[in-house]
Amino acid sequence: MGLESEGERRLRGAAARGDVRAAEILVGYLEFHGRRAEAASVLQQSMALGVPGLELALAGVLSEIDDHADESERWYRAAIEAGIPGAVNDFGVFLSDRGRTLEAESFLQKAASSEDVLAMANLGKHYFDLGDYRSARFWFGKALAKGHTGIIGFLARAELELGDRKSSSIHIKQALESCAEFALLAHALYLESSTDVDSREIDEAFTRALDDSPEAHFRYANWLKSQGRVDEAIARHKAAISLGEVHSHLNLAIIFDELERPADTERHLRLGMAGGDGESAAALARFLADEGRLDELPGVIREAEHIGHSAQDVEELWKMHNELD
Missing domain, CATH: 1.25.40 (Serine Threonine Protein Phosphatase 5, Tetratricopeptide repeat)
Structure with a gap:
């Protein structure tokens, strides 16, 4: 603990003298420990010293602090004005997370049209969350074609929702082989929608998927209820809530x-x-x-x-x- 305190003290001193790398390390350390207000203060101090290009980082930190959404938005817009790479995409995600659907879509489309691969994936997720699985499939597919393999699990789910089980099965297999994000949940949902799979296999698949996301607990709970296992469904929903679902x-x-x-x-x-x-x-x-x-x-x-x-x-x-x- 003493070493950490001494290290933090040295980083603060270097950051106060305009050392950009020290400021970056200190901000990362403070964010990791949940000290976001202090991280924002370090970024603002660096900006006051004339360090350029920190608008996007400051916006991101502020977006995680309660009651700072308006200030965060101002810095996202400043980052976009400054032409910082990724700012348009990040602002689109910020808007989407706050339910500002039409604005989010506009910014994500703008970023995606400029060949921002992450924005393509985020636009696909935006449409997926809205239930527009055809548009989600299109943008997930574009992101995958550009090398973003992390969205294969979501692409498989969009295909499953559209009734394209063949394509979904292929992409689920690829997702599982590459340990892609949400691959286990996609597999569990595929099995759940099948007519010839034993319930024990579905149960095991959902259990393996629980580390994927809070949604896995939510979807497992819904399946448990459909099986008449109400007490287990209640417990699983409570677990999902504790994880933010x-x-x-x-x-x-x-x-x-x-x-x-x-x-x-x-x-x-x-x-x-x-x-x-x-x-x-x-x-x-x-x-x-x-x-x-x-x-x-x-x-x-x-x-x-x-x-x-x-x-x-x-x-x-x-x-x-x-x-x-």
């Missing part, structure tokens, strides 16, 4: 509703809404309507609209409210 709140609410546990149903709908899930907010509005708690509806519907839920569904929720009022 906010959509598991809605699925838990559905389970608890079926178990006639209204307090737990409402609790998870509210937690999902608080986590920014518009589907949870919409479901909460309908739950409250069924409960006759009409005075609470306007606030929930406004929150659904605020967090970017479907405009069409929000309109239907207001219509429901007006008819019940």
Whole structure:
């Protein structure tokens, strides 16, 4: 611990004298230890000393700090203005993560059209998350053709969603052989969608995929519920939530509703809404309507609209409210 403190002290001194490499190492060290506000301060200090090209790094650090989204956006735009490589792509991802879908798509397309391979992959993921699997497949394919093999697992999933099981199978095999990201989850989902696979094989595939991502826990939980293994599904959804999978709140609410546990149903709908899930907010509005708690509806519907839920569904929720009022 003493050595780390001495090393940090030396790095801070060098960074304060304008040593760019020392500043970079110090920022990486601080970020690794979750000290992002200090990392941002080091970058700002270096910029004040005249070190150029740090706008994108500062934007990225600030984007990970609560209540700094506006400041982060300003620095992303400054990085783009300065022509820093990767800035357009990174800003597109930043916008997508915050539900600003149309803006994100515009920036990611701009970056992808300039042959930014990472942007091609991110644009594919953007479309995948929106359920536009045809566009996702196109951009994943372009990224793969440019050498980005890390997205083979997602390409296989897009193909599976489109019903192209042959292509999906080929790419899943390649993904597994190259240990590509999300390959194990893609394989589990492929088996789940098959009609001639024993449930034990599917169970084992999902279990192997659990380290892939929080989504693996979410999808495994959904499969467990479909097998009637409700207690295991509840436990798996809770594990997904602990890893940041906010959509598991809605699925838990559905389970608890079926178990006639209204307090737990409402609790998870509210937690999902608080986590920014518009589907949870919409479901909460309908739950409250069924409960006759009409005075609470306007606030929930406004929150659904605020967090970017479907405009069409929000309109239907207001219509429901007006008819019940």
